[in-house]
Amino acid sequence: MKKLYTTATALLLAAASFAQTPAITDDIEKTTKAVMEQAATEADSLQKASPWKSSGAAGLSLSQASFSNWNAGGDPAIAVNASFNYSLDYNDGSNLWTNRLELAYGINRTSTDGTRKTNDKIYLSSNYGRLIARKLYAGATATFNTQFAKGYDYKVSSTEYISDFMAPGYLSVGLGLTYTPTAWLTVIVSPATYRATFVCNDRLSDAGAFGVKSGHRVLNEFGANIRAEAKTTLWKKLSLYSRLELYSNYLHNPQNIDINWDIQLDYALTGWLTANLYVNMIYDDDILFGKTADTPGSPRLQIKEVLGIGFQVNF
Numbered sequence: 001m002k003k004l005y006t007t008a009t010a011l012l013l014a015a016a017s018f019a020q021t022p023a024i025t026d027d028i029e030k031t032t033k034a035v036m037e038q039a040a041t042e043a044d045s046l047q048k049a050s051p052w053k054s055s056g057a058a059g060l061s062l063s064q065a066s067f068s069n070w071n072a073g074g075d076p077a078i079a080v081n082a083s084f085n086y087s088l089d090y091n092d093g094s095n096l097w098t099n100r101l102e103l104a105y106g107i108n109r110t111s112t113d114g115t116r117k118t119n120d121k122i123y124l125s126s127n128y129g130r131l132i133a134r135k136l137y138a139g140a141t142a143t144f145n146t147q148f149a150k151g152y153d154y155k156v157s158s159t160e161y162i163s164d165f166m167a168p169g170y171l172s173v174g175l176g177l178t179y180t181p182t183a184w185l186t187v188i189v190s191p192a193t194y195r196a197t198f199v200c201n202d203r204l205s206d207a208g209a210f211g212v213k214s215g216h217r218v219l220n221e222f223g224a225n226i227r228a229e230a231k232t233t234l235w236k237k238l239s240l241y242s243r244l245e246l247y248s249n250y251l252h253n254p255q256n257i258d259i260n261w262d263i264q265l266d267y268a269l270t271g272w273l274t275a276n277l278y279v280n281m282i283y284d285d286d287i288l289f290g291k292t293a294d295t296p297g298s299p300r301l302q303i304k305e306v307l308g309i310g311f312q313v314n315f
Contacts, residue, residue, distance in 0.1 A: 051093075056086035057266075059276065061310025081106030081119055081308050083276075096129045096137050096178065098186070104278075105148055106306065116154060119278075119306050120147040127188060129178040137178040141188050141227070143245075144171050146198075167201035168210040172247075174225050184232035193225040195247065197286070211286025219286065223249040237268040249285075256285040266312070274312035280304040 061081045067074040083104040090097040106119030123145040129137025146169035150161035174190030181187070197219040199205040199212045208214040230242045240263075247258040265277040282302040291297025 051090050052088070053091070054086070054088045055315070056084070057312055057314045058085075059083045059274065059310055059312040061276070061308035063308075075110045075112050077108065077110040079106070079108040079118070081306065081310070094131045096131070096139075096180075097127070099126045100124070104306075113154075113158070116158075117149060117151060119304075120149060120151065122146050122148060127178060135180050137180075138176075139178060140173070140175050141178075141190055142171075142173045143227075144169070146170070162204075162209070164201045164204065167199045167204045169198035169200065171196045171198070172225060176225075184230055186229045188225075188227040188229075190225045190227075193223055193247070195221045195223070195225070195249075197221070211284075211288075221247075221249045222251055223247060223254065239266045239268075240264070241266075253285060257283075258285055259283040268312075269309070272311050272313070273309065275309045276307070276312070278304075278306040 059082065061079075063079045064077070065074065066076045081104070084101075085103075086101045088099045100123075102121060102123040104119050104121040106117070107115055108118050109115045123143070125141070125143040127139070127141040129139035132138045146166050147163065148165060150165075151163035152158055152160070153162050172193055172195045174193030176188065176190035176192065179187045179189070197210055197212065199210050199217055199219075204210070205212055205217050206215055210219070212219045224247070226246045228242075228244045230240065233239050242264070243262045245258075245260040247260075248254045248256075249258075259282065261279075261281045263277075263279045267275045269275060280303070283299060284302075285299050287299055287302075288297030289300045
């Protein structure tokens with residue numbers, strides 16, 4: 001009897017399990033279908049991902065000092081430096097278009113010297129290329145840079161300016177190749193580059209500043225240009241942006257290479273607080289120092305350095 005009861009129970013359980021098999025199969029089919037649809041949706045979204053990418057940073061650093069009956073002496077001062085960088089890039093696998101905007105302005109005010117400019121920059125670049133080989137693009141590039149306000153050589157005079165907005169202003173347009181060996185390095189070689197130096201200030205153009213002929217506002221040059229840009233994280237919160245430009249004028253002293261090198265180091269102290277070091281080195285064969293009626297003057301290496309700690313927002 002016990003054996004019969006056990007056998008009957010087993011048969012009932014087997015029948016129940018077979019009765020549930022269609023329902024289980026149906027659930028499995030529904031789950032599989034949902035998973036497949038989700039995978040297809042994700043694959044489709046990846047394929048349709050926007051080829052546009054943008055990034056930027058806005059920074060502001062402040063410093064202030066004041067003194068009252070201070071035995072060691074001192075000069076009350078306040079310094080402000082603002083910067084804005086923005087990149088907008090397009091890459092669909094066949095076409096590469098990169099754009100960059102850099103703005104900076106800084107002042108320092110003391111009770112003795114008044115307000116003096118410490119930083120001033122307007123820079124815009126655009127580069128387009130069509131893929132012709134692995135990591136190699138053929139296309140065109142353009143750059144423009146100038147400054148916002150008048151600049152002075154305070155060692156000589158605090159009233160006579162030596163530069164101004166669009167004095168100088170530089171415009172370069174070239175044809176060539178763009179090579180992207182890694183995600184953080186881009187090299188642009190433009191063997192056919194037109195460069196114009198604008199001096200749109202009568203007093204400066206009459207003086208023949210920045211290489212233009214006296215009374216002229218534009219210096220036209222044609223030559224070769226190489227631009228190398230690197231953007232990477234060196235160590236944890238330390239990032240580097242470097243841009244080196246080399247230019248040779250085919251029409252005049254092609255062996256004398258003009259150099260413009262920008263280096264920006266950012267160290268994130270906190271989410272909002274950042275330490276910045278900016279260095280700009282320029283050597284331009286057309287910019288002469290010590291030029292007078294009796295001496296021709298000579299080009300020199302120009303160096304600008306700005307170090308600060310302030311607020312920075314990345315987006």
